[in-house]
Amino acid sequence: MTEDLLVALDQYLAAGIHIGTQVKTVTMEPYIYRVRQDGLYVLDIRKFDERIRVASRMLAREDPSSIAVVGARQYAQKPIQTFSTIIGATPLAGRFIPGTFTNPSLPQYTEPSIVFITDPRADAQAVREGAKIRVPVVALVDTDNSLQYIDLAIPCNNKGRKSLSLTYWLLARQVLRERGQLTPDAEFPFKVEDFEATLRRVEA
Amino acid sequence: MTEDLLVALDQYLAAGIHIGTQVKTVTMEPYIYRVRQDGLYVLDIRKFDERIRVASRMLAREDPSSIAVVGARQYAQKPIQTFSTIIGATPLAGRFIPGTFTNPSLPQYTEPSIVFITDPRADAQAVREGAKIRVPVVALVDTDNSLQYIDLAIPCNNKGRKSLSLTYWLLARQVLRERGQLTPDAEFPFKVEDFEATLRRVEA
Numbered sequence: 001m002t003e004d005l006l007v008a009l010d011q012y013l014a015a016g017i018h019i020g021t022q023v024k025t026v027t028m029e030p031y032i033y034r035v036r037q038d039g040l041y042v043l044d045i046r047k048f049d050e051r052i053r054v055a056s057r058m059l060a061r062e063d064p065s066s067i068a069v070v071g072a073r074q075y076a077q078k079p080i081q082t083f084s085t086i087i088g089a090t091p092l093a094g095r096f097i098p099g100t101f102t103n104p105s106l107p108q109y110t111e112p113s114i115v116f117i118t119d120p121r122a123d124a125q126a127v128r129e130g131a132k133i134r135v136p137v138v139a140l141v142d143t144d145n146s147l148q149y150i151d152l153a154i155p156c157n158n159k160g161r162k163s164l165s166l167t168y169w170l171l172a173r174q175v176l177r178e179r180g181q182l183t184p185d186a187e188f189p190f191k192v193e194d195f196e197a198t199l200r201r202v203e204a
Numbered sequence: 205m206t207e208d209l210l211v212a213l214d215q216y217l218a219a220g221i222h223i224g225t226q227v228k229t230v231t232m233e234p235y236i237y238r239v240r241q242d243g244l245y246v247l248d249i250r251k252f253d254e255r256i257r258v259a260s261r262m263l264a265r266e267d268p269s270s271i272a273v274v275g276a277r278q279y280a281q282k283p284i285q286t287f288s289t290i291i292g293a294t295p296l297a298g299r300f301i302p303g304t305f306t307n308p309s310l311p312q313y314t315e316p317s318i319v320f321i322t323d324p325r326a327d328a329q330a331v332r333e334g335a336k337i338r339v340p341v342v343a344l345v346d347t348d349n350s351l352q353y354i355d356l357a358i359p360c361n362n363k364g365r366k367s368l369s370l371t372y373w374l375l376a377r378q379v380l381r382e383r384g385q386l387t388p389d390a391e392f393p394f395k396v397e398d399f400e401a402t403l404r405r406v407e408a
Contacts, residue, residue, distance in 0.1 A: 027234050030351055054340045054355045057317075061265035113261075136258045147234055151258045152356060 005049045006170055015166040015192075018043045019157045020143030027147040031155035041143040043155050051154040052170050055116075055138050058152065059171070060178035062114050064088030070096060070126040071118030075161045078197040079168035080118070086172045086190065089116075092126070101129035114138065119158045120145045140167060165196035209253045210374055219370040219396075222247045223361045224347030231351040235359035245347040247359050255358040256374050259320075259342050262356065263375070264382035266318050268292030274300060274330040275322030279365045282401040283372035284322070290376045290394065293320075296330070305333035318342065323362045324349045344371060369400035 005012070012018065020041040024032060033044040059067055067089035071080045077093045084091035090110060092100065099106045101115070115130035117123045117139035130137040131149035139150045140158035147153055157163035169192045176182035209216070216222065224245040228236060237248040263271055271293035275284045281297040288295035294314060296304065303310045305319070319334035321327045321343035334341040335353035343354045344362035351357055361367035373396045380386035 026230060030231050050335070050338060051355070053338050057340060058262060058265075061262075131254070134254060134257050136261060151255065 005045070006052060006174065007166075009045065011166070012045050012048075015162040016160050017048055017156050017163050017166060018045050019160065019163070023144035025144060025146055028141065028143050028145060028155070031141075031153070032143060043143065043157070048154060048156045051152070052167070052174060055152055055154055056171055056174035056178050058114065058136065058138065059087070059089075059116070060175050065090055066111070066113035067116060068092050068101070068110060068112035068114070068126075068130075069116045069118075070123045072096060072122045073119060073159065075159070075164050075197045076118040079164045079195045082190070082195045083168040083172045087175045096123060096126045098125050099129075101126070101133050117150070118164070120147075120150060140164075161197050161199070165192050169195045209249070210256060210378065211370075213249065215370070216249050216252075219366040220364050221252055221360050221367050221370060222249050223364065223367070227348035229348060229350055232345065232347050232349065232359070235345075235357070236347060247347065247361070252358060252360045255356070256371070256378060259356055259358055260375055260378035260382050262340065262342065263291070263293075263318065263320070264379045269294055270315070270317035271320060272296050272305070272314060272316035272318070272330075272334075273320045273322075274327050276300060276326045277323060277363065279363070279368050279401045280322040283368045283399045286394070286399045287372040287376045291379045300327060300330045302329050302333075305330070305337050321354070322368070324351075324354060344368075365401050365403070370396050373399045 020043050022039045024041045031044055031047050033042045035041050064087055069080045069084050069089050070092045072095060080091045080093040097108050100108050100110060103109060112135055114136045115126060117127055117137060120127050120139050120141060127137055127149050136151045137149055138152040140156055141153045142158045156167055173188040177184060182188060224247050226243045228245045235248055235251050237246045239245050268291055273284045273288050273293050274296045276299060284295045284297040301312050304312050304314060307313060316339055318340045319330060321331055321341060324331050324343050324345060331341055331353050340355045341353055342356040344360055345357045346362045360371055377392040381388060386392060
């Protein structure tokens, strides 16, 4: 099985891609692999791997700057910045100003052709606005997320520091591959660490 | 509400887009609008309309000939043929030969970059092969379908003659619009009837 995945299974497991939560929504059932004895729902890594490919394919075909990458959580900031820089997307990390996609009079108004969401709960406003302007909404979804308004779901741990950095690293590499900017056997000149949030702020 | 839809709500209702089945799968719950007293599950037309837009956007960005449009059911043949001709896709209507996507030694071997499915049950083999070659699988899904291996779901009545013709007509028009080959206010030079299967064969 391992040789079929985008990275070795070990690397997925070490990053905790598969570690869900103790809450399971009905719509996430198809993506759940098993439930641990402590009640934690574990995600299906194979489905994650497949959806990374599909999502990258979608993203690769869009005008890069019209891809809006959204994430309010702290650990999402660095991955989103690095990912957006590499593929040329528009990062919307940090607080999402209501109206960003819907109110042309706002200075931060942007008209994405596709919206990429880190966490449908933390980024609920961006999900709703993406649905309202009727562009595809792609999202990282954990076991406790609702799939409402999500067009393409990528099931994974969307809260962990290492999980988010590996996910955005994989997406960046795969988007470049899909665009033909990186051949399948060429080395991707960025490390997962380049996508990783620091554990806490260090005072200067 | 009506002015927001791709066609008038009346036209959707007359074609029976929303008419599901008396069986509901867990994964289809988010797309179900209500259950009728006779136990028939009714689909949410607004979600159908939105997914038609998203799917068309995806299809418009692919190389047309690498879009495989699959449908084994009789009422799917004519819609698929007309749709494929208009957008330049590869029609795979009728019986799907196992290995079509996976066995290069077959004469009908084809390498799609995206697979469009009419009915995940009737077209189960094509769904599995699409997942196996890891290309996006977009599907019309009814209340009784499983979403396994489906990346993008378009919830609708995927069995009725009029529902299928309107669905493929909408997709064709929307793909041309997304490509910029048809301006939003320009008239689409095909009728829904051009997509409609005849009720039964008439002897010549």
